[in-house]
Amino acid sequence: MICCKECIDLLCDYFEGTLSPDTAASLEDHFKDCPPCVSFLETYRQTSDICRKTLSAVEIPEPVQIKLREFVKNHIQSP
Amino acid sequence: MPTQEEKEQDEILVREMKAGRMEAFDKIFELYQRKIYALSFNMTRNQMDAQDVTQEVLLTIYRKIDTFQGKSAFSSWVYRITLNATYMKLRTKKKEQYVSLDEGLPNFNHAGFQNEKVSDWSKSTDSLLFSNETKGVIEKAVALLPEKEKVVFMLRDVEGLSTEKVGDILDLTIPAVKSRLHRARLFLRKRLSNYFDEYKTRSSKK
Known part of the structure; x- marks a missing residue:
């Protein structure tokens, strides 16, 4: 059976779906017997999720949008 | 993508x-x-x-x-x-003091098994996961990441680009992209875990 350390090392590939079927199966076997690793897996996944939802929400503020349009007009469209 | x-x-x-x-x-x-x-x-x-x-x-x-x-x-x-x-x-800009990413890993015993309790905050309510306080914690933690890990995390997890595409942009091999991504995620997970654990202690004392 693989240990927790190996299990955590494999998490990235596990989510990418790039583990061999055998390795994926032994990882899933480990999860069946190891609640701490299941918690680790869930929080590892959730970390990516909430960071994406938090940081991908960046929009260009209105004043910056105006500046950018002006910049393009002055420096690119009619330099 | x-x-x-x-x-x-x-x-x-x-x-x-x-x-x-x-x-x-x-x-x-x-x-x-x-x-x-x-x-x-x-x-x-x-x-x-x-x-x-x-x-x-x-x-x-x-x-x-x-x-x-x-x-x-x-x-x-x-x-x-x-x-x-x-x-x-x-x-x-002035160089910021980056932290060591080693702290992202849990404690293992000599056989490689986890030594500490791992709390699962992934099912916390949306109101906590997406509160302004959590947002602040995330922004601060990401700011601490070394540049190499931060950029991979931004492109792969935040922008949602494929691992191959990130490798193409940064001229890195796929294993190098994955290794940096993994280190970044482990570090951020640890920071978030500390925050959610502390939050739980704080609210149980109220």
Whole structure:
């Protein structure tokens, strides 16, 4: 059976779906017997999720949008 | 992630721009300005810097479009220019003290099994996961990541690009992308775990 350390090392590939079927199966076997690793897996996944939802929400503020349009007009469209 | 359709649209726009059609640049501006700004803002957390970078990148796209040979996707080229301009900005600032990423790993015993309790906060309510306080914790933790890990995390997890695409943009092998991504996620997970554990203690005392 693989240990927790190996299990955590494999998490990235596990989510990418790039583990061999055998390795994926032994990882899933480990999860069946190891609640701490299941918690680790869930929080590892959730970390990516909430960071994406938090940081991908960046929009260009209105004043910056105006500046950018002006910049393009002055420096690119009619330099 | 860019679809085949978006890639084809980019190729048409690049061809038109090279032929001197200004409308094509305007379209590229509309399509890319938010991506450029967001990536730069997330790397610098500074509105003025992100604005400067966006302007510079737009100008570079316009002036250097003839040097773009189409060996990789246009979007990869734009991301690369954006990162170069962003790095220039970061270089001029005082170096921040980065932390060691080793703290992202749990404690293992000699046989490689976990030694500590691992709390699962992944099912916490949305109101806590997406509160302003959590947002602040995330922003602070990401700011502590070393640049190499931060950029991979931004492109792969925040922008949602594929591992292959991130490798293409940063000129890294797939294993190198995955290893940096994994280190970044472990570090951020640890920071978030500390925060949620502390939050739980705080609310149980109330």
